[in-house]
Amino acid sequence: MKKLFNLSHLTAGFTAVLVGYTSSVVIIIQAATTAGATPVQIESWLLALGISMGITSAVYSWFYKTPILTAWSTPGAAMLVSSVGQYELNVVIGAFVVTGLLIFLTGLITPLSKMLERIPPQLGTAMLGAILLPICLKGLETVTNTPMIFLLMFAGFLLAKNYIPKYVMLVLLIIGVMCAVVFGNSDLSTVKLSLAEPIWITPDFDISAVLNLSVPLYLITMLSQNLPGVAMMKSYQYNPPVKSLLLGTGITNILFAPFGGFSVNLAAISAAICMTPDVDSDKTQRYRAVLWAGLFYVLAGIFATTVVTIFLSLPQEITEILAGFALLGTLLMCLHTAFKDEVYREPALFTFLITFSGISFLGLSSTLWGLIVGLLYLRINISR
Template sequence: MKKLFNMSHLTAGFTSVLVGYTSSVVIIIQAATTAGATPIQLESWLLALGVSMGLTSIVFSWFYKTPILTAWSTPGAAMLVSAVYQYELTSVIGAFVISGLLILLTGLITPLSKALERIPPQLGTAMLGAILLPFCLKSFETVTSDPVIFSCMFAGFMLAKNSIPKYAMLVLLTIGVIYAVAVGNSDLRTTELSLATPVWVTPEFDISAILNLSVPLYIVTMLSQNLPGIAMMKSYQYNPPVKPILIGTGLTNILSAPFGGFSVNLAAISAAICMTQEVDSDKSQRYRAVIWAGFFYVVAGVFATTVVAIFLSLPQEVTVILAGFALLGTLLMCLQSAFKDERYRESALLTFLITLSGVSVLGVGSTLWGLLVGILYLRIINASR
């Protein structure tokens, strides 16, 4: 019993969920809203994600006695915000099912996982950087529409990043909520704790949605979440069971997709919170922190109605700033990785610009074209050399 309620395990689990949740839940809400989800369906999305992340974290960590923390794909959600508007919600849900199927197949078919690993990470991060850049730019555009809230949130973010960087997004969210209450938002004052209910949406499978949503979501999730998550675990001397994780998260994605579970995958940055020496001096016991994180995920999912009510009550400028600032660190990492190595700079630049352009040719969107052109250009350059 004492081991079960170890305070360092509990606080590490809670912190990892708090950091992951506050830094990106607003992007999930934007993705669902852009896809045409109603507020009740939006609650179902967060319920499905919370329960899926919680159960997979608990089951994997308990069975393998290893800290295996799952999360939603924040870069994947950012990609969806810019792409789902042209499809019906049923087709979007169908695309989630196919994305989960691709992850499942990656776990089952070794050559598929090897082929994915051969995609130069510079091109993957260039594609991801182009997806994230518009979010970050929009956050600074709010200085013209509401200079007061922008100044307050920007100052708070800068101070928090230098003193308590883990909780910078929590500080930012707190400032936004205080501002909303101060300007007379009565919805926030009357928000009550209530339970979310699952809402089933029957998936439809559209070729265009599969090409422009499923495939990019799969690639972004694998390159920006699963592969870095595996690397993170190895850096702490853990040997992650890669195939079971991919098979398990792929199945989970397929089953939760009709309720809005667009992507469950390995956590990367937030997972490190549960793997450090401070969590437990005994490396073999740190998995218990992830079990607590799984519990808090489920709680957050069950009370998703309250979470949605809070975020939908915030002024638009606040949610735009939250989304943009949450992605600044990831954008910086992407640009550094994409253009650091001179051998990949030109192909990464092509990938970046084509993805950023938003063009669609032959029914295929810019995200996939950017990656394909970048890979083709790199092969041509390598062949000529």
């Protein structure tokens, strides 16, 4: 009983979920809104994500006695914000199903996973950085229309980043809510504790959506979440069951996609919170922190109605600031990784610029063209 209610396990699990949610839930809501989802359907998205992440985290961790934390793909959600607007919601859901199938096949077919691992991380992060940059810029542009709110949130960001870096986004969220109330831009009186309900959306499959949504979401999820997640676990001397993880999360994505579960994958940064010696001096017992995280995931999903109500009641400028600041760290990592090695610098630059351009050619989006051109440029450079 003492092991079950270990305070350090409980707090680590809660912190991991809190950091994950406060840093990116606003981006999930933006992606769902852009896809045309109603508030009730957005609640279903968060319910599906909370339940699926909670179940996979708890089941994998308990079965393997290893801290295996899953999460949604924040970079994937950022990509969706810029890409889903041209498709009907049913088509978007169909694309989520295909992404889950691709992840499942990656676990099933070993050569496929090996081929994916051969994509240079410099090009993958260049592609991702170009997707994140417009969202970060949009957060900064709010200084023109709401300078006081921006300056207050920016000051809060700087202070929290220096003194309590784990809770930067929580601090920003509190400041954002306070600004919305003080400046009369939001009515939070309608916020109440209520339960979310699952809403089924019948998937519709479209080849354009598969190419421009499923494939980029799959690549981003694998390159920016699953592969770093595996590396993170190995850095703490854990041996992750990669094949089992890909098969299981792939099936989970397929099952929860019709309810809005766009991505379930390995957590990377937030997972480290449950793996440090601070959690437990005995590394074989740290998986219990993820069991608590799984419970908190489920609770967050069940009460998604309250979460959605709070965020939808905030002015657009505040949600844009939250999203922009939430992705700054990821953007910095992407740019550093993409351009640090000279041999990859020019291919990464082409990948970055083409992805950022937003062009569309032969039915393929700029995201795919950026990666294709970068790979071709790299191959030509190496063969010279």
